[in-house]
Amino acid sequence: MTDLTKLKIAEARDALAKGDLTSLELTEAHIKAVEASSPLNAFIVKTPEIALKNAKAADERIKAGNATAMTGIPVAIKDLFATKGVRTTACSHILDGFVPEYESTVTQNLWDDGAVMLGKLNMDEFAMGSSNETSHYGPVKNPWRAKGSAKGSNADFVPGGSSGGSVTSVAAFTAMGATASDTGGSIRQPAAFTGTFGIKPTYGRCSRYGMVAFASSLDQAGVVTRSVRDGAIMLESVCGFDAKDSTSAQMDVPNFEAALTGDIRGMKIGIPKEYHLDGMPKEIEALWDKGIAWVKDAGAEIIDISLPHTKYALPAYYIIAPAEASSNLARYDGVRYGLRSAPMGASLEDMYEATRAAGFGEEVQRRIMIGTYVLSAGYYDAYYLKAQKVRQLISNDFKTAYQKCDVILTPTAPSAAFAMGEKSDDPLAMYLNDVFTVPASLAGLPGASVPAGLSSDGLPLGLQILGQPWDEANVLKTCGVIEAAAGDLGAPAIWWE
Amino acid sequence: MTYIIQGTRDDFEVVIGLEVHAQVTSKAKLFSGAATAFGAEPNTQVSLVDAAMPGMLPTINAECIRQGVRTGLALGAEINKFSVFDRKNYFYADLPQGYQISQFKHPIVGEGTITINKKDGTSKDIDVERIHLEQDAGKSMHDQHPQMTYVDLNRSGVALMEIVSKPDMASPEEAGLYVGKLRTILRYIGSCDGNMEQGSMRADVNVSVRRAGEPLGTRCEIKNVNSIRFVRQAIEIEARRQVDIIEDGGHIDQETRLFDPVKGETRSMRSKEEAHDYRYFPDPDLLPVEFDDDFIAAARESLPELPDAKHHRFVSDFGISDYNAGVLVAEKESSDFFEELIAALVDASGKKASAVAAKAANWVMGDLFGALNKAGKTLSDCPVSPAQGAELLGLIEDGTISGRTAKDVFEIMFETGDSAEKIVEEKGLKQVSDTGAIEKIIDDLLVANPAQVQQYRDGKVKMIGFFVGQVMKATGGQANPAIVNQLLKPKLDG
Amino acid sequence: MSDIDKATVAKIARLSRIKIEEDRLEGLAGELSNIMGWIEQLNEVDTDNITPMASPVDTKLRWRADEVSDGDKRDAVLINAPQGEYGFFAVPKVIE
Structure with missing residues (x-):
């Protein structure tokens, strides 16, 4: 058989069902690929023993005839998800050595469906970052390299963030799919940077139980795969109501794969004028135009819409997310788990300050301090309350727009992947990466990034589709059409083995 | 103030x-x-x-x-x-x-x-x-x-x-x-x-x-x-x-x-x-x-009667003092006990609550609370139930035992958890209310103590206490004091 | 209002229980001022009579029944503790 790691989930599922392939074969191929991928630094914990055990169980299950679409499929898990008995640190030094006694609902859903766990994936520390450069375990390298770039053909690019390990493991053919999480674009932006498909469902679709919290009102789990169909299959597995999460939606999960009819005739696709940014690279504008033309050709109706408060989404986000984070991260205090730094004779207060200074990286410290500041006495109304009101306006913008259209089409990110180190000293420049993804996160809407083309130097570019609440089906369907129209974009040359 | x-x-x-x-x-x-x-x-x-x-x-x-x-x-x-x-x-x-x-x-x-x-x-x-x-x-x-x-x-x-x-x-x-x-x-x-x-x-x-x-x-x-x-x-x-x-x-x-x-x-x-x-x-x-x-x-439906309402009802319906009502409603257990006690007394005597409540309140706040206090107990582990208390109070009310005897009986009840009637029966504490028997004792006493009779008749009316004491002694303390007094006076007066 | 000085950085670092060495205060003050200055553009937005949005979920809270369904797992609770003694978490002594 050909290289098994090149298979897509849907193809592997069919081959497994037919008996042309065993999960064990598939899993062994992936374990090998994971091993060989170390230079990318996507995996921070490898679990080959668990993978093999899962694979054998999956083969039994397939034989017994009660397999699901995910049974026997090797996947990898963003380190934000607690995995029972497997170290979980959210790539923060402060969670050193933490081995949870519990399993996140998202991963439990995958294991219940028979998926195979390859390991834990690198990410920005506590999901705070847009380049996967804030991880305690070092940066992840984008498997794609630029051709004829001024930086030379061996220059390393960031995979985007915070789900940099997730997209990289999938783009580099080391996992068939990966879990990811999106707070302000952490699935969509890295998916765009690596030529993968990434989808974040409606807030409340996936349980947050067992997912290390960054900003609770924004965090939403999702998946990264190498095709829209694979995304639909895996998303269906991870979604579902969970009584353990008070914000989990008590709704049935539709058959997402069934939505991929390829037929978007008559669908109304909104194009928000505010997403035309000054100084946005021409190739991004061109890609967007191409996307509009594709869906139009497929019979959709293009509707010009306005999301007037778009430019305020980022500043509102950088109040709300740090505010929630400053509180969510207060539990990392060196008392019950993780790192403790207590010099001789240290008081409890000394221990707190030393532990948190040593345990949190710079970006996390920065955001905790911003969050603390905007919530502190005298500033709450001016910052936090103001941001919540702006959030309402942004949400209202979408509600108004969705009276005229079914989905919204935009670029995913204002640029292709940038070089490592390029923006790491400029927090604001880094934050601006999420300009197109943050508004939908604030509104809690489903959104996906689908690979749509390559930049002039051969790096992947993505288009973003945003949907109405609970309408992941139309997001997936539209993405499917764009994917087909974009054709084969190729794959990164394997330089890391 | x-x-x-x-x-x-x-x-x-x-x-x-x-x-x-x-x-x-x-x-x-x-x-x-x-x-x-x-x-x-x-x-x-x-x-x-x-x-x-x-x-x-x-x-x-x-x-x-x-x-x-x-x-x-x-x-x-x-x-x-x-x-x-x-x-x-x-x-x-x-x-x-x-x-x-x-x-x-x-x-x-x-x-x-x-x-x-x-x-x-x-x-x-x-x-x-x-x-x-x-x-x-x-x-x-x-x-x-x-x-x-x-x-x-x-x-x-x-x-x-x-x-x-x-x-x-x-x-x-x-x-x-x-x-x-x-x-x-x-x-x-x-x-x-x-x-x-x-x-x-x-x-x-x-x-x-x-x-x-x-x-x-x-x-x-x-x-x-x-x-x-x-x-x-x-x-x-x-x-x-x-x-x-x-x-x-x-x-x-x-x-x-x-x-x-x-x-x-x-x-x-x-x-x-x-x-x-x-x-x-x-x-x-x-x-x-x-x-x-x-x-x-x-x-709201699930709320019981609240202390203020109960306090008011104890005063208006039971006719007990404002102070007593306040003490009794201060703990739910005591107001519950009191109400059960009243219900049992009304049941047994056929009297109105207001007719029995004052004495019952005094007994609860005096004898019962006193005993609990002394024993370091509370109503939740009280050995005497409201029904048992009612029985005891009933025995006083119908003259079976005297108030004095009742205190002794209660002490035993508190210790053993036995019913008042059982204790009275077993210990033979029943008050003698048989006028014939008491009359006979009095007559014998008058004959045996002529000097004291004379002193009384000479105006030393306090001597009646001596004769009451003698009657009680003769009956082992079980003579009904009211009846003794009632019979003794006319005989002494001659 | 967006100007964050060294003293403010020190104060919020203390509230955040993050030890910041004196020589980092200046740099952080600049960075945070820069970010807060950028955030100030929110003041352009008219938010009169707008209800603040705390969550994308607009339903009410689900209630669970009053049943003991958890606990009794001291080992799981303590297993990751940096210092646990006699079934307790242990921390440097606190003087009240």
Whole structure:
């Protein structure tokens, strides 16, 4: 058989069902690929023993005839998800050595469906970052390299963030799919940077139980795969109501794969004028135009819409997310788990300050301090309350727009992947990466990034589709059409083995 | 009668507000399924949510909401059909999340009232500002190890109601009565067991002083006072301290203080010295609590008769004194006991409640409470049931035993749990009311004691006591004294 | 209002319980001022009569029944503790 790691989930599922392939074969191929991928630094914990055990169980299950679409499929898990008995640190030094006694609902859903766990994936520390450069375990390298770039053909690019390990493991053919999480674009932006498909469902679709919290009102789990169909299959597995999460939606999960009819005739696709940014690279504008033309050709109706408060989404986000984070991260205090730094004779207060200074990286410290500041006495109304009101306006913008259209089409990110180190000293420049993804996160809407083309130097570019609440089906369907129209974009040359 | 603290120059008034933390009666915690029972081994009643493990999320216990609403209704307070849980952010070893989930801007219960009845017979309404639900913290133990503090999270996440009064109290007595009355109400409706020794109820006491007629002074908050007596003592001591400072020309710093009942002082809490900035904001892991009128109606329906109503009924229907009614309704157990006792007496005698209540009240408050007190017991482990008490009182009422004998019988009942009739029967304590038999004894006595008869007839009427004594002696104390008197006098008079 | 000075950085670092060495205060003050200055553009937005949005979920809170369904797992609670003794978490002594 050909290289098994090149298979897509849907193809592997069919081959497994037919008996042309065993999960064990598939899993062994992936374990090998994971091993060989170390230079990318996507995996921070490898679990080959668990993978093999899962694979054998999956083969039994397939034989017994009660397999699901995910049974026997090797996947990898963003380190934000607690995995029972497997170290979980959210790539923060402060969670050193933490081995949870519990399993996140998202991963439990995958294991219940028979998926195979390859390991834990690198990410920005506590999901705070847009380049996967804030991880305690070092940066992840984008498997794609630029051709004829001024930086030379061996220059390393960031995979985007915070789900940099997730997209990289999938783009580099080391996992068939990966879990990811999106707070302000952490699935969509890295998916765009690596030529993968990434989808974040409606807030409340996936349980947050067992997912290390960054900003609770924004965090939403999702998946990264190498095709829209694979995304639909895996998303269906991870979604579902969970009584353990008070914000989990008590709704049935539709058959997402069934939505991929390829037929978007008559669908109304909104194009928000505010997403035309000054100084946005021409190739991004061109890609967007191409996307509009594709869906139009497929019979959709293009509707010009306005999301007037778009430019305020980022500043509102950088109040709300740090505010929630400053509180969510207060539990990392060196008392019950993780790192403790207590010099001789240290008081409890000394221990707190030393532990948190040593345990949190710079970006996390920065955001905790911003969050603390905007919530502190005298500033709450001016910052936090103001941001919540702006959030309402942004949400209202979408509600108004969705009276005229079914989905919204935009670029995913204002640029292709940038070089490592390029923006790491400029927090604001880094934050601006999420300009197109943050508004939908604030509104809690489903959104996906689908690979749509390559930049002039051969790096992947993505288009973003945003949907109405609970309408992941139309997001997936539209993405499917764009994917087909974009054709084969190729794959990164394997330089890391 | 105003409570006044006399300084060396001026008279001062004290202004008191209370924040009472009452543990909500529930099987499981406010936001987790761990148990709330008292006294378990350390960290055995802790879920991963209570320990604030990464990614753990709160889910709310319906019973805690219901009990909060019932408590509000019992205080005649406004119930908020929309309330919000906020995070109160601060660091402490026994606060695992680094924040306490509480209610800040939108509490579940608004303004209500508690009426206190003072010793001088007056009553006063103390306004309650709000009640909100919140999590309790864990417990830090500082005395187990020379260098370490040990933390037990069993209490972490247990539901509390914080009942905040307005600064309406003007004396230690009023504050004590307020806490006592609040405790009574909570115990009546079963929303808190009121067990102050186990920490189910504790008060933060805000105290300030001022010269009469002046605006409010700077207040100090005395944390975690855990008995009514300590509430009164802490206020007295703290008010005196503040007066002394002011009269010395100093000023009061707003601060958090600790009451030390052993040393009889309050002192500044070092750990709380730093100014707090709690950074409240709505907890994004939870959604607003909302319910409808039907829910409130059902909560109201579930309330028992409240102490004030019961007090009023005891006076008007049973005809017992206001004081006695007050004592009897102060504890739900005693009012329940009393009512069962009255019911049994009415049942057995066919008399009206008002005809039997006064004696019954005296017996409960005298003999019964006395015996319980002496034995260190409470009504919940009282060996004598209301039905047994009624039987005993019935025996006095129908003349079977004398009041004096009844005391002895009760003593045995209390010890053995036997019924009064059984004891009277077995011990042969039945009063002799047979006039023939008593007449015979009297006649014999008159014959045997002619000198004493003569003394009586010569005007020394006190001698009748001698003959009563002799009759009682002859009957082993069992002669019905009323009958003895009735028969003896005409015979002596000749 | 967006100007965050060294003293403010020190104060919020203390509130955040993050030890920041003196020599980092200046740099952080600049960075945070820069970010807060950028955030100030929110003041351009008219938010009069707008209800603040705390969550994308607009339903009410689900309630769970009052049942003991958790706890009794001291080992799981303590297993990751940096210091646990006699079934307790142990921290440097606190003086009240």
